[in-house]
Amino acid sequence: MEANGEIVSVNLPTRVDMRLFKILTLSVTVGVELELARQEANGIIQIGKRILRVVIWRHNVWKYDILYRNESLYDMTFDIASIEPSFDKFFDNNNQNAAIKTQAESTGCIVKQVIGRDYTDPAFELVFLAHDSQSELVYTLDIGTVPGGSDVVSDMELGGTVTTANIDMTSGVPLHFTVKAINSEGLVSRTTCNIHTYDITLPVGRLTPRFLTTSRPDILRCSTLVFDDSETTSLKEAVGFGPGEWGEQSIPIHLPDLI
Known part of the structure; x- marks a missing residue:
């Protein structure tokens, strides 16, 4: 027969979970187990003495715990890689011999009116480069007569990073284009560019x-x-x-x- 007793027994169980679904999610849980005045009696059959003992049978006969508590001390879940999409900056050289006209500037997008088309069927070309290492992106376009505005076009969905479109727009005034890149977590990045005017008239x-x-x-x-x-x-x-x-x-x- 063997009798054991403990006045205080404290354990700190810790669990860490990592999940990867488009973004990396980390969960950390830390708890405490408190056991006071623990007593038990075990029946044991053993062979040998001292360091040469071999236990061939062991059974718990009696156990008594005065107090046992299990509480959570810390439980936190957060995203490690939840970042917004980004746009690459580039400089458009205003080439007089190019097939399209624009005002050159360093920006996250470039918009140009395509020349060589009939004035009754104008079109613009929009080019940008956005990326997100964690998920696919959805692109939308706003066009306004003021920076960041959408009074001309609102939330027009784009099929990719290069778009040519002929739509009815205001002429004779500067137009501001705002491209939005949205990832699967709903995070949004924006970039803007503009054209001096959208020419739809003959000289x-x-x-x-x-x-x-x-x-x-x-x-x-x-x-x-x-x-x-x-x-x-x-x-x-x-x-x-x-x-x-x-x-x-x-x-x-x-x-x-x-x-």
């Missing part, structure tokens, strides 16, 4: 001749004034006996020497 102008008649048909002089919402990149002239494309009998259409 207009006025041509004023220096004289209406002349005895020197080889010398002609006039002044020209052109109005447009965007920068004029090409100007051609011709002289003939009719208006428009039919008036180039004397001098075929060509690029003039501007003074």
Whole structure:
């Protein structure tokens, strides 16, 4: 027969759980087990003496605990990798020979009006680069007449980081584009860019001749004034006996020497 007793027994069980589902979640639980005046009696059959003893049978005959408490001291769950998506910054070089026009600036996105299209069917191109190492991203676009505004377009869903779209928008004023990247946890990052104007009109102008008649048909002089919402990149002239494309009998259409 063997009798054992403990006045106080204290244990601090600790458990750590780690879960990975798009983001890494860590749970830490620390508790306390308190046992006072613990007594028990065990029946034992053993062979040998002292350090050569071998227990071949052991059974608890009687056990008594005066007090036992099990309490939680600390229980916390938090996300280790819950971070917002990020946009890469890049600089757009304003190339005069490019197929699209823009105002160059260092930003997280670049928006350009595509040129070479009919003025009744304008389009813009939007380029950005966003990434999130933990989840896929959803992209939306707001367009407004003020920075961060959405009075022109609100929460337009984008199919990727390069978008070309032709939608009805306000012309003649600066437009501000706000791209939002949203990850699976609902965290949002934003980046903005703008265009000086969205040009949906033809250039207009006025041509004023220096004289209406002349005895020197080889010398002609006039002044020209052109109005447009965007920068004029090409100007051609011709002289003939009719208006428009039919008036180039004397001098075929060509690029003039501007003074």
